[in-house]
Amino acid sequence: MRMLLNVRIPHEPFNTLVREGTAGEVIGRILEELKPEAAYFTEQNGTRGAVLVVNLDDPSGIPALAEPFFLKLNADVELRVAMVAEDLMKAGLESLGSKWK
Template identity: 50%
Template sequence: MKMLVNVIFPIEPFNSMVRNGTAGEIIGRVIDDIKPESVHFCEQEGNRSAVMIVEVPDASAVPAIAEPWFLIFEAHCEFRIAMTPDDLQRANLTKIAEKWSDIPVS
C-alpha cells in the first residue's frame, strides 16, 4: 500500500550537519535506501521537512523507513495511508453509506 510519510527535522542536529557538509550526502543515502516514489522538501511548522510517497508492503516495513530519520536526524515522522482515485472507487462508498445511513444522528 502507498503511504505518505512526513519527516520533520528539528533545527539541531540538522544545522550542524549543514555546517559540516554532511546533510546532503546522508539524506541521499537514506533516500537511496528507502526508494520513495517521490520526495519533496519543504517547511512544516517552521522546520525543514520532507514529504515522501512510499510503497509499504506491510506494517513491518515502517521501521526501516522511520528509523534512519529518527536515529540520524532526531526527526519526527508521520505515516498516512495514501489512496489513488482507483483505490477510492474500489472502497464502494455507496455501499458503506447504505450500511450506516440509517443510524440516527442527534
C-alpha cells in the same frame, strides 16, 4: 500499501550537517535506501520537513522507514495510509452509503 511519511527535522543536528557539507549525502543515503515514489521537502511549523510517498508491504517494515530519520536527523516521523483516486473508486462508497443511511 501506499503511505505518506511525514518528517519534521529539527534545526540540530541538521544545521551541523549543512555546515559540514554532509546534509545532502545523508538525505541522499536515506532516499536511496527508502526508494520513495515521491519526496517533497518543505517547511513544517518553522522547521525543515519532508513528505515522502512510500510503499509498505508489511507493518514490520515501519522501522526501516522511520529509523534513518530518527537516528541520523533526530526527526519526528508520522505515517499515514494514503489512497490515489483509483483506490477510492474501488472502495465501494455506494454500498457503504446505503448501508449506513
